[in-house]
Amino acid sequence: MKNNFYLLLSGFLTLSLLLSGCGKAESGKDEAKDHTLKSITMLNIKGEIQSQVESLGAAYEAETGVHVNVLGVDAGVDAQATLKGYYLSDQMPDIIACEAASFGNWEGLLVDLSDQEWVGKTDAAYVDEKYGTIGFPYTTEAIGLAYNADILSKAGIDPSSITNLETMQSAFETLNANKDALGLTAVVGYCAEPVNVGWSSGNHIFGTYIDSGLARDDTTYIDLIQNEYRVDDARFDNYARMIGSFNQYSDPALITTGTYADQLSGFASGRYAFITQGSWIGAALNGDNSAEYQAAGSFPVGMIPYAFEDGIDTILTSAPSWWAVSKEGNVEEAKAFLQWCSEDAGQKILVEDAGCISPFTDCSYVASDPFAKTVSDYIAAGKTSNWHWMEMPEGIGNSEGGLCYCFYRYANGELDAASFKNDINRTIEEWYAKL
DSSP states (O other): OOOHHHHHHHHHHHHHHHHHHHHHHHHTOOOSOOOOTTEEEEEEOOGGGHHHHHHHHHHHHHHHSOEEEEEEOOTTSOHHHHHHHHHHTTOOOSEEEEOGGGGGGGTTOBOOOTTSGGGGGBSOSEEETTTEEEEEESOOEEESEEEEHHHHHHTTOOGGGOOSHHHHHHHHHHHHHTHHHHTOSEEEEOOOOTTTSHHIIIIIIHHHHHHTTSOTTOOHHHHHHHHHSSOOHHHHHHHHHHHHHHHHHBOTTTTTTOOHHHHHHHHHTTOEEEESOOTTHHHHHHTTTHHHHHHTTOOOEEEEOOOSSTTOOOEEEEOSSEEEEBTTSOHHHHHHHHHHHHSHHHHHIIIIITOOOOOBTTOOOOOSSTTHHHHHHHHHTTOEEOOGGGGSOTTTTTSTTSHHHHHHHHHTTSOOHHHHHHHHHHHHHHHHHTO
């Protein structure tokens, strides 16, 4: 909740609620909610799994007798605006859904779930410095260097052997030397185009500098950015060398002018051995890019850490959004439902039916998503780091003048490794000066 934009939004909402509360008092309306103890309401903001979440609620009702009314949000509709409407009309759901930046809208209004049993089985809960554990993770996404396992096998490369810059460079050189025999257009599908794909370099890939190899609660490098407005010299020098390798071994037709669709197409069709995207592309391999993927043999995939320093052995994982419990709702019933969702019956539906990658270490189910197995293995082994890049100012990663343009200038040859670092520091300082 460090983003000033969301603090301002929270303040605006608070004022609106105070004014709305005055109106209710003047009308003599009873502000107490009329909740049926055997019924709870929740808001689901992932429309693509609406029917599965409804099935989740139905299964819970069949087992416990507690009805779960699942509200949905249509594609393109502002979920937070919808929630504010429910709140102001005294119809706030018992369980709401929030992305990381959205929690600031409900400051002080959500239940601290720190004492719940499921908390000890996941590293992906949303934890606020002031209010505690306020977000339940129902799925997780991962950022790592994704690879085509068939191509690496044909080239005699064990992905587990890529543990630092030297072994990464060696693997790239081997693949590049055998590019024609392996049917490759390029070793790495890396795109630094800033206008349409800037969210990838400026947020996700820069995020690997901030968190790779760190414990989930280690904020060393995001703190340096936020307090001193700069990156760590030694760590970033190694990171810049890795990005330089991506520049060298990426597809020249992709790196500065390509699109996200081009990037996915190149990987799905087996023309790139690696791709600098996260686990979310698994849905495309089973969906929009399924024909290319099938034509390439539906090859097995995996993910390795962005190992730009010795000892980096984690991928970055986080829930894209969380479920949270409103203090004004049926708190105990809502908490009981979330606990059930973390257990076997709930996880079976969320993983096998909804295709979610479980954030819980004891889950025995694996989604059909091509990346589900490797992400689940990292989670079970405790080899994950956080997404602290989400705490940076809104837009710093992918807006005009943001970090993505530094990656673009490095990729097109305007900058070398040293000036790339200077450009990153200048951009950070300028963005934080605006706050």
